[in-house]
Amino acid sequence: MEVDRADGRTANQLRPLACSRNVLNRAHGSASWSQGDTKVLAAVYGPKAGTKKNENPEKACIEVIWRTKSGQNGKAEKEYEMILKRTLQSICVLTVYPNTTTSIIIQVVHDDGALLPCAVNAACAALTDAGIPLKHLAVAICCCVADGGYVMLDPTMLEEQNMKAFAYLVFPNATMCVLSDAATLVDGEPKEHGVITSVTHGAMAVDEYLLCLERGRAATAKLSDFLRRSLQSQVPSGQLESA
Numbered sequence: 001m002e003v004d005r006a007d008g009r010t011a012n013q014l015r016p017l018a019c020s021r022n023v024l025n026r027a028h029g030s031a032s033w034s035q036g037d038t039k040v041l042a043a044v045y046g047p048k049a050g051t052k053k054n055e056n057p058e059k060a061c062i063e064v065i066w067r068t069k070s071g072q073n074g075k076a077e078k079e080y081e082m083i084l085k086r087t088l089q090s091i092c093v094l095t096v097y098p099n100t101t102t103s104i105i106i107q108v109v110h111d112d113g114a115l116l117p118c119a120v121n122a123a124c125a126a127l128t129d130a131g132i133p134l135k136h137l138a139v140a141i142c143c144c145v146a147d148g149g150y151v152m153l154d155p156t157m158l159e160e161q162n163m164k165a166f167a168y169l170v171f172p173n174a175t176m177c178v179l180s181d182a183a184t185l186v187d188g189e190p191k192e193h194g195v196i197t198s199v200t201h202g203a204m205a206v207d208e209y210l211l212c213l214e215r216g217r218a219a220t221a222k223l224s225d226f227l228r229r230s231l232q233s234q235v236p237s238g239q240l241e242s243a
Contacts, residue, residue, distance in 0.1 A: 005152070005159070006156070006158065006159075007036075007156070011150060011151065011152045011153065012153055012215060012218075012219060013153070013154075014035065014141075014153060014154045014219060014222060014223070015035045015036030015037075015038075015154050015156075016034075016035075016036060017033075017034070017035055017223070017226050018032075018033070018034045019031060019032070019033050019034075019121075019122075019125055019226070019227070019230040020032045021125055021126070021128075021129040021230070021231075022129055023041065024041070024043050027043035027044055027045060027126075027130075028044050028045055028046065028130040028131075029043075029044035029126045029127060029128070029129035029130020029131065029132070030042065030043045030044065030126050030129060030130075031122050031123075031125035031126040031129055032109075032122065033118055033119075033121045033122035033125060034109075034118070035114060035117075035118050035121075035154060036112055036113075036154070036156065037110055037112035037156075038110060038111055038112045038113055038114055038115055038118045039109040039110045039118070040106060040107065040108055040109060040115070040118045040119045040122040041106075041107040041109055041122065042104060042105070042106055042107075042119070042122035042123045042125070042126035043104070043105045043107070043126060044102060044103070044104055044105075044126045044127055044129070044130040044132065045102070045103045045105070046100060046101055046102035046103055046130075047060060047097040047100035047101065047102045047132075048100060048101050048102070048103070049099070049100060050099065050100070050101060051099055051100065051101055052101060055101075057098065057099045058095075058098050058099070059094040059095060059098055060092065060094040060095075060096065060097045060098060060099075060100050060101070060102060061100065061101040061102070062085055062088050062089050062092060062094075062101075062102055062104065063085070063101055063102065063103040063104065064081045064084045064085040064088065064103075064104050064105075064106065064123075065081070065103065065104070065105045065106065066078075066080050066081045066084070066106045066108075066119075067105060067106060067107045067108065068108050069108055069109070069110075080106075080115075080116055080119065083116065083168075083197060083199055084104070084106065084116070084119060084120060084123060086197070087120060087138070087140075087170055087196055087197045088104065088123060088124075088127070090135075090196055090197075091124070091134050091135050091136060091137070091138050091172070091196065092127070092132060092133065092134055092135070093133035093134065093135055096133045102127075102130075102132060104123050104126065104127070106119045106122070106123065111157065112156050112157050113142070113154075113155045113156040113157040113158070113159060113160045114141070114142035114154050114155060114156075114160070116140070116142070116168050116199070117140035117141050117142050117154075117168055117169075117170075118140075120138065120139075120140035120170055120197075121139060121140055121223070121227070124137055124138050124139070124227070125227065125230065125231065128231055136172050136173055137172070137173040137224070137227060137228070137231075138170050138171065138172055138173060138196055139170070139171055139173055139220045139223040139224050139227055140168065140169065140170040140171075140197070140220075140223075141153060141154060141168075141169055141171075141216045141219055141220055141223065142154060142155060142160075142166055142167070142168055142169075143166060143167045143169060143212035143215055143216045144159060144160060144163040144165070144166040145163060145164055145165045145166065145167075145202070145204045145208050145211075145212065146162075146163055146164065147164050149205075149208060151208070151211050151212055151215050153215060153216070153219050154219075163202070164202050164203065164204070165200065165201060165202025165203055165204040165208070166200070166201055166202065167198060167199065167200045167201075167204070167209065167212045167216070168197070168198070168199040168200075169195060169197070169198055169212065169213065169216040169217075169220075170195065170196040170197035170198075171194075171195060171196065171216070171217055171220045171224075172194065172196055173220075173224040173227065173228070195213065
């Protein structure tokens with residue numbers, strides 16, 4: 001089904017991507033990530049000695065601080081912090097630096113849709129820039145479901161507002177992994193076939209959600225390739241126009 005989008009993209013087409021690393025001098029690692037007009041800065045500080053209250057001192061602690069342009073956080077920002085913390089905890093090797101805390105500060109530069117996936121991608125690039133041990137890389141995408149049942153990827157803010165439901169999906173990128181080959185399998189399936197994080201808003205049918213997973217997983221191949229090339233580049237930055 002053909003979909004008319006204000007920016008001329010097809011339903012499965014991503015916005016232009018851009019990533020720059022080592023953008024903040026005082027942070028141990030940093031990255032900016034943009035998808036279209038949505039842009040996020042991520043800064044990593046640590047590991048620092050000591051863990052937060054109620055955290056396991058035998059493992060490293062991940063702390064996420066979300067900062068908006070206005071400086072005022074509400075319920076949505078607190079939810080973003082929780083989702084991002086759980087996502088990053090699942091990809092970080094927490095046993096390497098026990099009883100330490102690594103802080104990830106997310107600064108929203110501009111929000112034009114798919115903000116949380118953009119923040120996940122920025123945080124992953126910043127953690128790599130800081131040299132934090134990761135089980136594998138991860139990439140995130142937003143999939144929207146319209147009233148007609150069709151799925152659109154990487155929506156703008158206006159598109160998000162006009163959709164009946166959308167899903168934030170985070171997939172592992174097992175191509176770059178510090179684990180053994182056996183550890184990258186889950187029930188005999190490659191880990192990249194799974195999902196790290198799935199957050200939905202609105203009401204969608206099961207088949208619509210499965211379509212989001214299918215389209216999202218296919219699209220993250222481009223995101224994964226772009227992230228790998230950005231991290232492997234001798235110059236700590238990369239840019240990709242949507243194809």
